[in-house]
Amino acid sequence: MTGLPDQTLAPAQPSFAEAVRAYARIGWLSFGGPAGQIALMHREFVDDRRWVDESTFLHALNFCHLLPGPEAQQLATWIGWRLHGFRGGLAAGLLFVVPGALVMFGLSTLYVLAAGLDWFAALFLGIKAAVLAVVVQALIRIAGRALKTPFLRGIAAASFAALALFALPFPFVVLSALLLGWAAARWRPGWMKLVPAKAGLLPPARSAWRQSLSAVLLWSAVWAAPMVLILATLGRGHVLWDIGAFFSQLAVVSFGGAYAVLAYMAQEAVSGFGWLHPGEMADGLGLAETTPGPLILVTQFVGFLAAWRDAAPFTPFVAALLGSLLTLWVTFAPCFLWIFAFAPWIDRLERAAGLKGALAAVTAAVVGVIANLSLWFALHTLFRRIGRASWGIDVPVPSSMDLSAVLLAILAFVLLFRVRIGIIPLLAICSAGGLLLDFG
Structure with a gap:
């Protein structure tokens, strides 16, 4: 042929x-x-x-x-x-x-300049409804791929309960899943249904140790450099230190991509640090969906707003620029560290059953994390006010249901699941729908 x-x-x-x-x-x-x-x-x-x-x-x-x-x-x-x-x-x-970082910086700047305008709020109501549908779609796709056994489905359910009902820390959930998966792969491999690695000779180690050690030393120094500079000039009490420390921690536990860490990031950014208002995390994810590059660029939006609102001793724009650059730095420097350190060992790591089991369990836990994120988005998109039950979980105030948001969410789900429209057209149509409902 x-x-x-x-x-x-x-x-x-x-x-x-x-x-x-x-x-x-x-x-x-x-x-x-x-x-x-x-x-x-x-x-x-x-x-x-x-x-x-x-x-x-x-x-x-x-x-x-x-x-x-x-x-x-x-x-x-x-x-x-x-x-x-x-x-x-x-x-x-x-x-x-x-490229995506440049676009996100421009969109974040427009976001803070237009905040408070009625038409802008209506525009982003449509974006939030679209994002809710996108997150649910991601949940369904990942669940279908990851939850192959009752054991993995149990991890997903436990992960959801730990976050939604007991508000346990996200890193605790990830580490618990890692340990469970590692133990199951060693002693109960049938619980995981792991695909065995292909047979064949492993490549010789030779200089792999030297390459890995050099990469760890270099990229650890690169990762830490801006934090050392901030500590020496601004101190630990400055917002840039908080931004760098928080997103450095997030970079280590962000298995499963942006959706997996978004609810934890929103919880800390809104309730912990007070950087964002509740609905703004959905706005940031909507902006990230419209840009090229990785979806984790939503972290740049959070760093931008955090520094913009606590700018001293800089102007808001300069502080936001520094916050954006710092967030990007501590988010992606670890990515280079992982690749340059582990690439020489790729064939050997593929055969580590315990590691594969640990990460399969983390992927299952991510399903529960994204389910919790879907619930969080639904509450903050469809209701204007969220209360707190006596046992400490968020519950909506029924009388505060936003009818416009409900209609836009129904539109988004129909377009995404029935019409199977792309992400960018979905965001555009729902944004236009928000404007029409507002002006109508």
């Missing part, structure tokens, strides 16, 4: 300049969340350019799923590292993030 690529040929080796142009293209076109971004990279790197073969791409993708942080950005970084070493990984990883 003709017209099909010959998968037996060795992958092509591009020049560094050619690869950088491809990374920049992907960075500006990577809409649609991790599924769309991974599909785009597969088409560009495997199907069209043939720089990476199919089995290597899938192997690396499985590896990236084991790491905290955005898997699509880490996959891009790994591909760059494989093609051109350190400089390739750095270029690919940065170009995956920078």
Whole structure:
């Protein structure tokens, strides 16, 4: 047959300049969340350019799923590292993030300048309704993929109860799932139904230890550098210190992507630090859905608002710029650390049954986390006032139901689940619906 690529040929080796142009293209076109971004990279790197073969791409993708942080950005970084070493990984990883970060900064600036206007509130009511439908869709997709056994379904249910009913800390839920999954993989592997690794010789270690140690030392220093500067100049009492410390912690426990950590981030940003108002987290996720790049850029929106509202000794704009840059720094520096440290061991890690079991359990826990996030979004989108029950959980005030929000949510669910419309058109239609209901 003709017209099909010959998968037996060795992958092509591009020049560094050619690869950088491809990374920049992907960075500006990577809409649609991790599924769309991974599909785009597969088409560009495997199907069209043939720089990476199919089995290597899938192997690396499985590896990236084991790491905290955005898997699509880490996959891009790994591909760059494989093609051109350190400089390739750095270029690919940065170009995956920078376009979306620039767009998010511009949108965040418009957000704070237009806040308080009636039409702006109506616009974002539609965005919140659309985001609610998107989060529920993510819940259904991840549950279908992750909950393969009764044991994993039990972890998901326990995760939801721990967060929604008992308000346990998100890191505690993640660490508990890690331990349960590791123990089950070692002593009750049938509970997990893990896919065994492919047989074959492992690559020699040789300089892998030296590469990993060098990466850990370098990227730990890069990660800590702005925090040291803030400590020396502004002190631990400044909002920038709080931003850097909080998002550094989040970077370590963010298994499952932005949806998994959003409820925890909202809880801390709203109730813990007082950086945001309750509905603004949904606004930030709506903005992140409209930008290229990883969805975790919603953290940039939080850092922007936190610094804008506590700007001293800077002007609000300068503080917001610093807050945005710091959030990006401590969110993505760990991603480079994980990739550059673990990439030399990718084949060995694929065969670690305990690790695979631990991460399978975390993925199951993420289903419960996203279910809790869906509930949180529904309460803060469909009701104007939220009370607190005697046992400490949030409950809506029935008389405060927002009829416009309910109608927009119904529209969003119909468009997403029945019409199967894309994310960007969904946000546009629901935003327009919010404006029409407000002016009507």
